[in-house]
Amino acid sequence: MDCVIYENGSAAGTLTLASEGLYWLIRCKMKPSKELLRLYAVSGLSSVYLGIPDSRGELGVRIAKKHLPDMQAALAVTTPKGDWLPWRGEVD
Numbered sequence: 523m524d525c526v527i528y529e530n531g532s533a534a535g536t537l538t539l540a541s542e543g544l545y546w547l548i549r550c551k552m553k554p555s556k557e558l559l560r561l562y563a564v565s566g567l568s569s570v571y572l573g574i575p576d577s578r579g580e581l582g583v584r585i586a587k588k589h590l591p592d593m594q595a596a597l598a599v600t601t602p603k604g605d606w607l608p609w610r611g612e613v614d
Contacts, residue, residue, distance in 0.1 A: 523538070523539045523540075523593075524536060524537070524538055524539075525537045525538075525539065525593065525595070525596050526596070527550060527552065527561065527596040527597065527598050528595065528596070528597055528598070529559065529597070529598040529599070534552055534553055534555070534559075534598050535550060535551050535552035535553055535575075535579065535598065536550070536551050537549070537550045537561075537563075537596045538550075539593060541587075542584065544586060544587055544588075545584045545585060545586055545587060546584065546585045546586075546587055546590055546593075547582075547584055548563070548572060548581075548582070548583050548584070548585060549580075549581070549582050550572065550575060550580065550581040550582075550596075551579060551580055552575045552579035552580070552581075552598065553579060554579055555579070557600050558574060558600065559574065559575060559598040559599065559600060560572075560573070560574055560598070560599055560600075560601070560602075560603055561573060561574070561575065561581060561596065561597070561598055562596070562597045562598075562599065563585070563590055563593045563595075563596050564593070564594055564595040564596070564597060565590050565591060565592050565593050565594060566592070566594070569597075570585060570589055570590050571603060572585070572596075
């Protein structure tokens with residue numbers, strides 16, 4: 523499965539998700555950026571931190587399927603790890 527990685531509402535790269543037994547094999551390719559970007563996979567109201575791309579804008583990681591059952595989006599953010607979370611409020 524291929525997915526677009528978004529940063530501030532615009533496309534910043536691509537993510538490829540492949541099944542590997544009990545794991546997802548995730549490969550990311552980002553556009554060059556002068557800022558340090560952290561990548562997250564979003565599943566429902568939770569997110570999984572994927573890591574920081576290398577100097578070429580590439581990142582490869584394996585994630586257990588139980589931690590990422592249904593990925594809906596991928597995001598790149600500049601905030602430090604732990605400062606960004608998907609919205610978890612309620613709508614009146």
